[in-house]
Structures are given as structure tokens and as C-alpha cells.
Amino acid sequence: MMVSANGGINQQRVAVCNAVAVARLLNATLVLPKLMYSSVWRDVSQFGDIYQEEHFINYLKPDIRIVKELPEELQSLDLEAIGSVVTDADVVKEAKPSFYLKYILPILHLNRVVHFVGFGNRLASDPIPYHLQRLRCRCNFHALQFVPKVQEIGALLIRRMRQNATQFGTLDHHLVGPFAESKLKGKRYHAHKASTRYLALHLRFEIDMVAHSLCDFGGGEEERRELEAYREVHFPALMEQKKTKKLPSPAALKSEGLCPLMPEETVLMLAALGFNRRTRIFLAGAHIYGGKSRMAALTTLFPNLVTKENLLSSSEIQPFMNFSSQLAALDFIGCTAADAFAMTDSGSQLSSLVSGFRVYYGGGKMPTIRPNKRRLADIFMKNNTIEWKVFETRVRKAIRQTKRVFSRPTGRSVYRYPRCDECMCNTDLSA
Template sequence: MQQPQPKMKKKVVTNRSRLTIGILLAFFILTNFWMLSRIQDSPPPPPSSSSLKLRFLKSNSSTLSLPSQDQLRKIAKGKKPHKTAYARLLYKAAHALAENQYKSTEPKDLWLEPYHAVASLWQPCADQRVWKPSEGNNGYILVTANGGINQQRVAVCNIVAVARLLNATLVIPTFMFSSVWRDTSQFADIYQEDFFIDYLKPDIRIVKELPKELQSLDLEAIGSVVTDVDIAKETRPSFYLKHILPLLMKNRVVHFVGFGNRLASDPIPYHLQRLRCRCNFHALQFTPKIQATAALLIQRMRQNATHSGILDENLVGPFAKSKGKIKKDFRYLALHLRFEIDMVAHSLCDFGGGEEEKKELQAYREIHFPGLVELNNSTKVPQPERLKAEGLCPLMPEETVLMLAGLGFKRETRMYLAGAHIYGGKSRLDALTTLFPNMVTKEDLLSPSEIEPFLNFSSQLAALDLITCTASDVFAMTDSGSQLSSLVSGYRVYYGGGKMPTIRPNKRRLADIFMKNDTIEWKVFETRIRKAVRQNKRVFSRPVGRSVYRYPRCSECMCNTQEAIRPPPR
């Protein structure tokens, strides 16, 4: 009577195991079906309280719920707002993500810098000075920088170098109001003004306003207003010495209006180059208001982890938590999707929207890019297919999600999406948010009262994105020429110690892979994507003529500890 008991127990255990496997299999099938249906048919606008969103505002909460049967039926009835050539690949990506959902393994170097040993040899040293302070007694420089926060930041660092070159006193920069950005923020609204003045005191003299005896001057009447029309892009220092210095000495004041990328990357004296790095990486600290809110974003992306990341202290100062290693489960990827209407319209590419898209983008060009319209009418511009093949088109959200899935990021990866006003609206992001439902924006992470002080200030909102992207464990860009992406990647190189990987897609290589999507198998697609991205992660010194803000690995900004220590040139 005692012998059959073990067999009965074994049978019960077997039945329970089968039941468990059956439940997991049903969950897997439901998940897979949901993702595939979302890709094939776009859903209507999501409700205000989406069941797909991770609730980051509560400590250590990470619940992810699937949609109800009613929601699935609604999804199946949706209409496609964009015709995409990548339906087959997206279908395969959904399968791969569903299959890998319960696997713990990811590609070995997905969250690591593959060339860490070489990258870590470069250490920050732009804070080192070997010269005496400039007295600034040749006159005063006013500057009104144009563009958004990224262009303004570059302009500030460039004008600091020009002030030193001309032995001039710099008046705190002002920012031009743009009809595009529509932001009234000034320097002190974004950066710590007193810190900026004090930190650069050993380099140049900075004041908050002109002396009273000069404030009444009509600068335009005396010829002291210099615009971008008067200065070519990437102008050499010799131009300023030859043309601007005499004007400064004569009138005591020069006002640069619309000053942007008007100082060459090369050739430029060694210590002026170092001063530009010092300004960008050390002197420009965001205001406590921005730092505090950015710290909230970082903490919520990390599920309120008890320790800060590598760059937090440099980015958010006193609002960073104590130093320590972030747990694997608290990591996040930041993505800057450069797919706003200005980028889309300027590219002259096709994004699957048909005649309606063509008319909309043409109307935008006629208002904002009349020169491009004239050029397009008078010159035979390459067809969109050729532009795509040459890597001249912005990555579409559909292509971006394929790149991330091909690299091996798991479906539950926490992702922070930077930017705003994606062309095509939320429906254009459907593939991204379906395959990676844990993707959020600052608007998702902050309460209405927390984000309200920033709502009418696009530059301050951009600062929040810049900080949160820079602090991320992995940063992915879709356009390597973007100013925000350039500043973020450069900052990660400068302070990251070779441990802050950045994904820079080679759009030409990716286009070649995407254009074979009708025949390529997913495993082959993964291999080619990973190879193409890894090739862009190689460590190299700043190429001649390239921006030090994006490529700080040069002797003016960073020191290579492997090289013999030698004094900098004088």
C-alpha cells in the first residue's frame, strides 16, 4: 500500500508542471499575438491612462499589464496612417522579442563599451590652465545667440574663446527669441550665471552688463553690430584679429547678433581650443531648478535606485545620490529620435505618407526653407531612393525600433525618449511603443505640478532631455549630426571614463540592410546590424576640423594617460 504513493505524487507534480507550462505558453502566445496585431494595424489614439505604461512615479513599481480582449479587438480594426516597407521585418522583430522575453542573456557588450580598455586611457584635463587671466581691456563684447539650447551652448563657448583672443571683456550672453522655439529664456534661466563668471575668471573677464557710459551708444549707427551675414561659418581666428579687433578698439563695443557656428574647429591656438572645452564641460552648469527636476527624471528611470550613475554628479550637482554601482535591473537606455518636421522636410526624403505627406512637407518648406525650394526647382535633386541609399534620410521610428531589436535589447528594457513633436504624432511611434512598451518621456515621468514650470520654455525642457540622455547607461541617436546628440555623446566621452556606450548608426550601412528586408532572415539581420553599429564604436582621436564638443578626445581637451607626459605647447 505504501509503494504506489510516490507514483501518485510524481503524477501530481507532472500535472502541475504541465499546467504551469501551459499557462506560460498561453501568455507567450497572447503577448506575441498582441504585438503582431499592433504592428500590422495601427491603433486609435491611446486612452489617457494606458495599461501599457510602467508606473515610475512610485518607488520600485514595475508592473506591466497586457491589454484586455476589448482593446485587442479595437487594435485589429485600426487603420495604417503610414505605409511602411518594413512590415515583414517588424513582424519578425516582434517574434524575436517575444521569444527572448524570458531569456536572461543579452549580447555581451550591449550595455558596455566594447573598447573600454582603450577608451579609459583618455581622461578629462580641460580644467588645467597655464596662462594668466585676460584683463579684457580692449573693449566689450555683446553676443545674442540664436537657435535652440544646443546651438546657443556652442555659441557661448565660441564667444568665450573669441573674447580671450581679442583681450575683450564679455558681457553675459543673451539669447535670441525664435519663432520656431518660442522661448524667452535667457542665460540665467538655464545656467548658473555667477558660477560661469567665477569659473572663467582665470581666463577672461565677464560682466553682467555694459558700463553705463556705453549703454546709450547706438551700436548699429556706429557700425558695431556684426551679424552672421558678416562672418562666414567656421571662420578662422585671423579674421577676428584682422576685422573685429580694429572695430572693437575704435568703438569700445562690438555686438554679435545671431552668433552661432562662427569659429573654426581648426586651425586654432592650442589653449583657445582648451578654453572652449573648459567652457562646455566645466563652466556651464545648469540652474538648481533644472538640476533638481532632471535628477527626478534620472531617479525614476532607475526605479529610485539608491545610488547614482557615473555622470550624475557632473550633471545634477548636489541633487545626485551617493556614488555606487547601479544594479543591472535599474539600467535604462535613452533615445534621441530626430524626426521632427523640420528635419523631415529638409531631407527631401519619402517617409511612406503618400501624396498627403508630400503636400504637407512642401508647404512647410515654402515657409521655413524657401532657399531649399528654389534649389529643388532649379536643380535636379536625387530621388528619395537615392538619398536613402546614401544615408541622407533621417531614420524613421520603424527603422529605429528594428535597429534596437536587432542589437538585442529586450522587450522590457526601460527606454527614455527625448525630444518632442515627432512628425506624424503618436501613431508614428506605434512600432516603438509596441515592441518596447517601457518607453517613456519626461511628460510621462513628471507630475503636472513638476513639469508645469517648464512648459512654456522649450530650451529648459530640452535641458531636461539633455541631462537625462547624458546620464543614461546607453545612449542611442538616430542622427549623428544632431546638435543635442553631439553634445550628449561628447559629454559621455569626456566624463564617462570609457564606460558610457553610445549607439551611432551609420545610416548608409543601415539603408543597405533595410533595403534587403524582403529576403533577409532575422538572424542575418541581427548579425549585420550588430556589426554595423559596433564598427561605429571604435575609439579614435578627434579628426581635424571636427567639433571638440562632439569629439573631445584630443590633447586640448583630454589627456591620454598612455602617452608620455609632456608639457602643452605655449
């Protein structure tokens, strides 16, 4: 079974874990997954540039057989001609195991090989056999370990966020392996130095998110023209919908909590939660829509806000430039290791994977701030006439309602909600 995973690094991670489960279901040997080149991400990185191949193969050996290449006798086959190429269009979203057994297994028996091209979110969360759900969990939280190159710079990034404290965090070893302890070497006499705490923030406000939302962000006619032009190129199906259907107005979308939080709104939320000018913030991602002017509110109130580009020297970050997936891996490490993690869009794949990782390894002590955008929208609409103390109380109440670590709801991703019998041995961790 071959898989070419599409999307960015986080979508590809989910695809790889799903592929492992499907290979086990079909009793197939899995060829080491390929990562598809995307015109959006423009990254030629392959699996071995991001994850440790040998660890991946050996860790999953009790569950499935994984090989690095297709056997020689199958390499000459024209897979498309013989019907062994299966695309996302051929597989329903959230397909059940029965779909694969009915439609894919016969192809595998007939041609001895099947190649999934795309393979995004193509395996259901429920109903699914216990051993397959457990295998997806093992793949995500154990089998996929970053290569030493990423781990080393990720450890450096964490260390600088903590201002070179000698303590290492709860999740560091799971993220950066042996490099979690490298900072202790030769510094035993400083072992008492406490770790500086920091907040990680994933501000999902890139142009693709902004344009696809169909919301209004106060930029007037110029903004509307710019976003409309972007949609014409990148979201033709959405543009077709706009022509044929009556879609909700920007105001209606906002009131329903369907618009991304703007940087200005994020500032208000964080300030209401008690974060202040002294707070050290690691900002994940890049290319915030609107650039420096849009970020001014954040950087003014939080002068200790930094990105990986600020933390690392040009020589340290140079090997990762032009490799967006490898840069995203550094963001994943910086966010997951943080003392607190705040997201502005709970639908983001990065935010989902980071929050799941923090639940799985955090022992109930790694808080994640997941705003209820509908509640916040109602509060923000009244912020011209509301007293700060009242505003602060309402924001904290809105955030508190999303604070608990829930057991995995039926049908929801095990990557985001690992607190279930198939994934975690102990599901009674305090929230």
C-alpha cells in the same frame, strides 16, 4: 564684447563657448551672453534661466573677464549706427582666428564695443591656438552648469528612470550637482539596492528634419503635400533650389544614408542589437512627425518607453512648460546620464553634445550607439527577403564600426570629440 546666440539650447551652448574663445582672442571683456528669441523655439529664457551665472563668471575668471551688463557709458551708443553690430552674414562659417584679428579687432579698438548678433558656428575647429581650444573645452564641460531648478528635476527624472535605486551614476554629479546625492538621504539602509539600467534614445524625426531631408517616408500624396507646404513657409531657400537645380531623388538620398531613420527602422535596429520588451527607454524630444500612429511600432515592441512628460507629474513639469530650452535641458540630462545612448541622426546638435559629454566624463564606459545610416539603408532595403539572424548580424556589424571612441579628427568639433590633448588630460581611455 556682446553676443546674442541664436537657435535652440544646444546651438546656443556652442555659440556661448565659441564666444568665450573669441573674447579671449580679442582680449575683450565678455558681457554675459543673451539668448535670441526664435519663432521656431518660442522661448523667452535667458542665460540665467538655464545656466548658473556666478559659476560661469567665476570659473572662467582666470581666462577672461565677464560682466553682467555693458558699462553705463557704452549703453547709450547706437551700436548699429557706429558699425559695432556684426551678424552671421558678416562672419564666414568656421572663421579662423585671423579673421577676427583682421576684421573685428579694429572695430573693438575704434568703438570699444562689438555686438555679435546670431553667432552660430562661426569659429573654426582648426587651426586654432592650443589655449583657445582648451578654453572652449573648459567652457562646455565645466563652466556651463544648469541652474538648481533644472538640476533638481533632472535628478528626479534620472531617479525615476532607475526606478528609485540609491546608486547614482558616473555622470550624475556633473549634470545635477548636489542633487545627485539627495536621493541617498534617509535611505542608507537601502544602499545595496542596484540601479536599474536604461537606454536613452534621441529620435530626430520632427517635422523640420523630415521636411528638410527631401526624403520619402511612405505617407503617400498626403505626406508629400504636407511637407511641401511646410517647406514653403520654413525653407524658402530650399524651395528655390528645387526650382532651379536637379536635386537627388528620395531613393538616391536614402541609399546614401541621408534620410532620417524612421521610428519603424529604429525599432528594427534596437531589436537587432538585443534590446527587448523589458528594456527601459527614455525618449528625448517631442512632437515626432506622424504622432502616435508613427510611434506605434516603437511603443508596441518597447512598452517601457517613456518621455519626461510621462515621468514627471503635471505640477513637477509645469514650471518648464512654454520654455522649450529648459525642457531640452532635461532631455540633455536624461540622455547623458543613461547607461547607453542611441541616436538616429549623428548631425543633431543634442546628440553631438551628449555623446561628447559621455566621452569626457564617462571613462570609456558610457556606450553611444551611432548608426551608419548608409550601411543600414542597404540592409533595410533587403529586409523583406533577409533572415532575422543574418539581419541581426549585419546590423550589429554596421553599429560596431561606429562604436570606438576616436581621438578628435582634424577640423571636427571639440564638443563632440573631446578626446584630444587640448581637452582631456588622458587620451588613452579604452573605447
